[in-house]
Amino acid sequence: MQGEQIEGVARVVAEDGGMVWLEPEPTGSCGGCMSAAICGHKSGSTSRRLAARRFALPNEYALRPGDRVVVGIGERSLLRASLVAYGLPLLGMMGAAITAQVMGAGDGRAVVATLGGLAGGLVAARMAARLLSARGELSPQVLRRAGDECNLD
Amino acid sequence: MKDIVLLIVGAALVNNVVLARFLGLCSFMGVTTKLDTALGMGMATTFVITVSSMADWAIEKFLLVPYDLGYLRTVTFILVIAAAVQFTEMVIRKVSPALFQTLGIYLPLITTNCAVLGVALLLVAGQYNFVESAVFAFASSLGYSLVMAIFAGLRERIALAEVPMLFAGPPIGFVTASLLALAFMGFSGMSTN
Numbered sequence: 001m002q003g004e005q006i007e008g009v010a011r012v013v014a015e016d017g018g019m020v021w022l023e024p025e026p027t028g029s030c031g032g033c034m035s036a037a038i039c040g041h042k043s044g045s046t047s048r049r050l051a052a053r054r055f056a057l058p059n060e061y062a063l064r065p066g067d068r069v070v071v072g073i074g075e076r077s078l079l080r081a082s083l084v085a086y087g088l089p090l091l092g093m094m095g096a097a098i099t100a101q102v103m104g105a106g107d108g109r110a111v112v113a114t115l116g117g118l119a120g121g122l123v124a125a126r127m128a129a130r131l132l133s134a135r136g137e138l139s140p141q142v143l144r145r146a147g148d149e150c151n152l153d
Numbered sequence: 154m155k156d157i158v159l160l161i162v163g164a165a166l167v168n169n170v171v172l173a174r175f176l177g178l179c180s181f182m183g184v185t186t187k188l189d190t191a192l193g194m195g196m197a198t199t200f201v202i203t204v205s206s207m208a209d210w211a212i213e214k215f216l217l218v219p220y221d222l223g224y225l226r227t228v229t230f231i232l233v234i235a236a237a238v239q240f241t242e243m244v245i246r247k248v249s250p251a252l253f254q255t256l257g258i259y260l261p262l263i264t265t266n267c268a269v270l271g272v273a274l275l276l277v278a279g280q281y282n283f284v285e286s287a288v289f290a291f292a293s294s295l296g297y298s299l300v301m302a303i304f305a306g307l308r309e310r311i312a313l314a315e316v317p318m319l320f321a322g323p324p325i326g327f328v329t330a331s332l333l334a335l336a337f338m339g340f341s342g343m344s345t346n
Contacts, residue, residue, distance in 0.1 A: 006189060010258065024257055052246070055254045073255060073258070077255075082196045082197065084249075085197075086196040086197055086200040089244075090196075094291055097283075101157065101284035101285075107283040114207065126248045129251065130249070132252075133249070133251045138255045140258060
């Protein structure tokens, strides 16, 4: 249905009936940030952020707390999710700002218009996210167990 | 309208934030192994750069300039950028928890790099009004996303090619990046913005 999958690594932190709670391993903007976060130098704020991103999936592989798994989602789904989360609010914001400039508004009015555009974009993003969620495009799947090696890539 | 178009072309292509100003190189090399993740990262960075630049413009105009606090500019901008990043994360979580979780697994939601601060400082140097600042920041980050996408596409092709062992991995990545930078130099002279 979704073609190729984009994979990420998550660790099982709890088991609850037929579900497991997973915590994504940090994705850094570069290898240095990523290895620092994975290999035992987690800062308090990083741990809190990861805890906030916990999610539940059906336990199809008899997983236990501490296990690492590879979770995947369709490439197109990730792109759509990014477009909805970042693209729609940006579009609203920039559309409103440029319209204000073309209409000859001053800085104050342009700021107000931009904030209005941002709010409109966020409302649109919320509705689009609901649609994606209802179509099951925002639900990752457990693909396989991951190795225990420390990823220094 | 013509000014806005020129500003966009100048910021996105002629003075590209990655290949002409050499900012944001960490994510340029680190998150460009797959096209879709590069595009996602580009969009996240575009949002953060645009929002933080707008906030930086307001701080510069209403606080730093009137009270002659220019010496605090870098520190203030770093604080504003950190706040903008937190704001972005909070808003996405509030707008859609499912979206927040999905993006959190595959993309770095915390998208700060030197390009974010660099664009904010360039805005001050350019002395733009609010909308020009927003357009400049947006276009700069569009240029960043464009280069990320092009480079990710090239790296996906290189991954399938037979590269001599000495060049395999990062070396061929750097060679490709330098050729891409040369290609973007072709835009110089189109606009002085």
